[in-house]
Amino acid sequence: MRTRSRQxxxxxxxxxxxxxxxxxxxxxxxxxxxxxxLGLLGVLTSxxxxxxxxxxxxxxxxxxxxxxxKTTREQVLLGLGQPSASFEGERIITYRIGQYGEQGYYIxxxxxxxxxxxxxxxxxHFSLVIVFDENGRLRNHKLIRVD
Amino acid sequence: MKLPPCQSADGRLxxxxxxxxxxxxxxxxxxxxxxxxxxxxxxxxxxxxxFPIGVTTREEVLLALGEPDFVxxxxxxxxxxxxxxxxxxxxxxYGTGAGGELTKSYLIQISFDSRQRVSDVRLLQNWGESVxxxxxxx
Numbered sequence: 605m606r607t608r609s610r611q612x613x614x615x616x617x618x619x620x621x622x623x624x625x626x627x628x629x630x631x632x633x634x635x636x637x638x639x640x641x642l643g644l645l646g647v648l649t650s651x652x653x654x655x656x657x658x659x660x661x662x663x664x665x666x667x668x669x670x671x672x673x674k675t676t677r678e679q680v681l682l683g684l685g686q687p688s689a690s691f692e693g694e695r696i697i698t699y700r701i702g703q704y705g706e707q708g709y710y711i712x713x714x715x716x717x718x719x720x721x722x723x724x725x726x727x728x729h730f731s732l733v734i735v736f737d738e739n740g741r742l743r744n745h746k747l748i749r750v751d
Numbered sequence: 752m753k754l755p756p757c758q759s760a761d762g763r764l765x766x767x768x769x770x771x772x773x774x775x776x777x778x779x780x781x782x783x784x785x786x787x788x789x790x791x792x793x794x795x796x797x798x799x800x801x802f803p804i805g806v807t808t809r810e811e812v813l814l815a816l817g818e819p820d821f822v823x824x825x826x827x828x829x830x831x832x833x834x835x836x837x838x839x840x841x842x843x844x845y846g847t848g849a850g851g852e853l854t855k856s857y858l859i860q861i862s863f864d865s866r867q868r869v870s871d872v873r874l875l876q877n878w879g880e881s882v883x884x885x886x887x888x889x
């Protein structure tokens with residue numbers, strides 16, 4: 605006579621690992637049906653929505669370190685990463701900036717922009733233009749809204 | 752001698768009008784005016800008037816418009832591109848249908864001289880998703 609636990613294992617299917625079998629027993633067990641399904645649903649929802657609701661390192665103080673006459677080109681490159689474009693021997697560099705509500709700004713990496721999308725400004729809210737002087741120090745910068 | 756309606760000029764015009772109306776019966780065109788997906792919004796046709804020739808520097812252009820969409824290999828020409836949807840069309844007939852957008856594309860081409868000053872500003876525009884140079888465009 606097959607016990608209830610053996611019936612559960614058989615229902616879970618042959619060849620299941622112990623962990624998967626345990627999960628199957630928990631899901632199909634009448635006593636844990638509701639909580640197990642809710643928990644699994646919650647985990648799956650969190651995983652699926654993680655990329656949607658999490659801003660990519662959005663910061664309100666992303667550009668706070670820029671000080672005219674003080675900030676160097678090296679500090680800008682270390683703080684903001686690779687620019688999306690440069691001109692006049694890197695005397696002028698530009699970045700594409702996104703904005704995530706009140707959570708702040710984030711850099712849209714040039715590696716994310718595919719060649720076919722280089723002319724696309726989708727999800728880009730600003731173009732940051734930074735100008736350096738002959739000594740490599742910040743002379744001027746401007747955040748230009750493009751959306 | 753008076754011609755029958757189908758052979759007179761007015762009659763032919765009437766027949767053509769009726770045929771066109773019948774062909775377009777399942778077609779709708781809605782005029783709109785908004786930027787296409789992925790287009791920048793900060794440039795208009797009037798932007799060509801913002802850069803006096805011989806005076807404006809490349810730096811001033813970048814600080815005014817931002818990163819250009821296209822740059823020539825020698826960096827002597829910038830291209831700022833945007834596109835707008837001008838109409839939405841749809842046609843339906845016997846259980847099938849189709850629709851789409853009518854897009855107009857614009858390109859401001861700014862050229863610089865050896866002193867890094869603006870030497871030419873040109874506005875190019877074309878129906879569709881790409882821009883080709885048209886004579887007399889500015």
